[in-house]
Amino acid sequence: MTQADDEQGRDVLVLGADLAGRGPADLLIRDGSFADPADARPDADRVDAAGLVALPGLVDLHTHLREPGREDAETVETGTRAAARGGYTAVLAMANTNPVTDTAEAAEHLLGVASRVGSAQVVPVGAVSKGLEGEELAELGLMARSAARTRVFSDDGHCVADARLMRRALEYVRAFDGVVAQHAQDPRLAGRDACCAEGELSGRLGLPGWPAVAEAGIVARDVQLAELTRSRLHVCHVSTAETVDVLRWAKQRGVEVTAEVTPHHLLLTVDELTGYDPTFKVNPPLRSGEDVAALRDALSDGTIDAVGTDHAPHARHDKEHAFVDAAFGMLGLETALAVVVETMVRPGALGWGDVATRMSSVPAHIARLPGQGRPLRVGEPANLVLVDPERRSVVDRDASLSLSRNNPWHGRDLPDPMVATWWGGRRTFTRS
Numbered sequence: 001m002t003q004a005d006d007e008q009g010r011d012v013l014v015l016g017a018d019l020a021g022r023g024p025a026d027l028l029i030r031d032g033s034f035a036d037p038a039d040a041r042p043d044a045d046r047v048d049a050a051g052l053v054a055l056p057g058l059v060d061l062h063t064h065l066r067e068p069g070r071e072d073a074e075t076v077e078t079g080t081r082a083a084a085r086g087g088y089t090a091v092l093a094m095a096n097t098n099p100v101t102d103t104a105e106a107a108e109h110l111l112g113v114a115s116r117v118g119s120a121q122v123v124p125v126g127a128v129s130k131g132l133e134g135e136e137l138a139e140l141g142l143m144a145r146s147a148a149r150t151r152v153f154s155d156d157g158h159c160v161a162d163a164r165l166m167r168r169a170l171e172y173v174r175a176f177d178g179v180v181a182q183h184a185q186d187p188r189l190a191g192r193d194a195c196c197a198e199g200e201l202s203g204r205l206g207l208p209g210w211p212a213v214a215e216a217g218i219v220a221r222d223v224q225l226a227e228l229t230r231s232r233l234h235v236c237h238v239s240t241a242e243t244v245d246v247l248r249w250a251k252q253r254g255v256e257v258t259a260e261v262t263p264h265h266l267l268l269t270v271d272e273l274t275g276y277d278p279t280f281k282v283n284p285p286l287r288s289g290e291d292v293a294a295l296r297d298a299l300s301d302g303t304i305d306a307v308g309t310d311h312a313p314h315a316r317h318d319k320e321h322a323f324v325d326a327a328f329g330m331l332g333l334e335t336a337l338a339v340v341v342e343t344m345v346r347p348g349a350l351g352w353g354d355v356a357t358r359m360s361s362v363p364a365h366i367a368r369l370p371g372q373g374r375p376l377r378v379g380e381p382a383n384l385v386l387v388d389p390e391r392r393s394v395v396d397r398d399a400s401l402s403l404s405r406n407n408p409w410h411g412r413d414l415p416d417p418m419v420a421t422w423w424g425g426r427r428t429f430t431r432s
């Protein structure tokens, strides 16, 4: 079976995969969609998937592609190839590029690039404020009505700190069923320098601290604004137990709030910082073991709705600095499923059906993306990832398809589940 075969329009028959934990069945991929396996032509390419799990193609709510502006760190082409290797068929591309995605033209430009070179669907996230400056609303309505059909708006990298601007953004997006995705960080409590969870260790290491209340305080405020405006709020990269408590309270009140957690916040703790390795410098920062446990519980019980990678590639010369001077962020697309298997599936906190909801159908629904996150059913677009639940390997940052090397998992033994990915019937990744 070669990629050329798929592209020549031959049937692909996937035999005996466990469909998202519901038991083994066959799948037929024809002309970009799933068809009835009983109709397979005799010359169909056959994929023996016995012992493998089939999941709907994963959807990442939180990817940084760096194009335009920092193509030395990542491009649409390399970032979506990394996405396909991670099992993703769609990524939401954050707006903090240069120029910022704060106009319909910028969003449509990104769509155009992706249509030429993408190995996954690229969905532009629109900025909330012009230039991410937190002062004036960006062209939310024009972006929503553009060919990009923008529904997710975020100043990610910056918090929409001004409560009045946040209120207006929530009011505005309600008209087209949009959502405001907040990078919750009170800039007065956690300034630009804050780079370590505030606590005993930040004091000992001499690193500027980032108190948990800087996150939970903004989330509590935004939940109340979402309730006031009857609009949709999404909380990016939840990192603390206190924020989980606020989310539980918000959901009990019936507020339309959703939240994501990153793979790194599900496994790594602030203790990684004792070596001052800037690879582990990320915003929000790595937290305590108690926070990690609370985040896992919240993802398990649905208080946190989704996994978002916050894939944040950085060129070597932006990362290789003293800890306080290095850029914030780490890679995530290629290893997200591996970390979810390690932290959630193996300990029994999530089944495969839950993985399909937390990493595919729920993110697709939050972003109002038709054609993604759909069940593996006849007539649906063939967005599919085959996974081997048992396979493990040691992560090698130099084997990455990303242009950047800021991989926090380098040298770690982790599950290595991805076997093959199809996006709209086109094979976008095959394990070699």
Ligand SMILES: NC(=O)N[C@@H](CC(=O)O)C(=O)O
Binding pocket: 064, 096, 156, 157, 158, 183, 281, 282, 283, 284, 310, 312, 313, 328, 329, 330
């Ligand atoms: N997460 C990070 O540490 N960095 C992100 C910005 C962000 O997600 O806030 C980036 O763009 O590099």
Ligand SMILES: [Zn+2]
Binding pocket: 156, 157, 158, 183, 236, 237, 283, 284
């Ligand atoms: Zn952020």
Ligand SMILES: [Zn+2]
Binding pocket: 062, 064, 094, 156, 157, 310, 312
């Ligand atoms: Zn981000």
